[in-house]
Amino acid sequence: MPDGRIKEMDRADKFLWTLVIVLVVAAIGVASWWWLSSADNGWVCQNNQWVKLGNPTTAMPTTACTSSDNQNLPEGRGDVTGSGAIEWSEALSLIKNCEALRVSQTHDLNVDMWLKDGRQVWTVEPAIDTVVKEVQRLTKCGNIPISTE
Numbered sequence: 001m002p003d004g005r006i007k008e009m010d011r012a013d014k015f016l017w018t019l020v021i022v023l024v025v026a027a028i029g030v031a032s033w034w035w036l037s038s039a040d041n042g043w044v045c046q047n048n049q050w051v052k053l054g055n056p057t058t059a060m061p062t063t064a065c066t067s068s069d070n071q072n073l074p075e076g077r078g079d080v081t082g083s084g085a086i087e088w089s090e091a092l093s094l095i096k097n098c099e100a101l102r103v104s105q106t107h108d109l110n111v112d113m114w115l116k117d118g119r120q121v122w123t124v125e126p127a128i129d130t131v132v133k134e135v136q137r138l139t140k141c142g143n144i145p146i147s148t149e
Contacts, residue, residue, distance in 0.1 A: 042054070042056045042058070043056055043058070043060055043061055083119045083120045083121060084121060084122075085121070085122055085123065086121045086122070086123050087123065088123050088124065088125060088126060090121075090123070091111060091113060091121065091123045091125075091131070092134060094113065094115060094121070095113075095131070095134050095135060095138065095141075095144075096134075096138065098138070098140065098141035098142075099115050099116055099117070100113050100114075100115060100116075100135070100141070100144050101113075101114045101115055101116050101144070102114040102144065102145045102146075102147075103131055103135055103144060103145070103146045103147070104146070104147045104148070105125065105129070105131050105132060105146065105147070105148045105149075106148070106149050107128065107149055109124050109125050109126075109127075109128060110122065110123075110124060111123050111124065111125050111131045129148075131146075132146055132148065
């Protein structure tokens with residue numbers, strides 16, 4: 001009789017271990033499927049525009065898109081020949097000619113601009129938000145991200 005109980009326990013242990021292994025494998029399979037299928041659906045920032053990737057379940061982001069893979073963004077001031085301080089009139093000309101890639105403005109009237117040719121220039125605007133109004137007015141240039149403090 002004791003031998004029969006041991007065999008029953010062995011069968012129960014085998015069944016439990018088999019069940020555990022099957023559940024773990026199934027969980028890994030479901031997690032892998034979810035991760036792989038969701039990785040191809042969403043929005044990515046490319047060339048400063050939101051691009052649909054796969055079939056996203058969310059709406060296009062409303063935040064500014066400044067892609068980090070864009071080779072036109074220098075790391076800091078003076079990294080590219082021609083970068084530096086410019087007059088406000090030259091900054092307006094660059095904006096109107098759609099040469100601005102991204103603009104940043106501070107409350108102390110400082111304006112930084114990253115240009116499509118790789119330069120970063122800076123100037124002082126005549127009044128607060130003047131650069132914001134100029135950039136927003138120019139729809140022919142597309143979306144130029146503006147950051148402000």
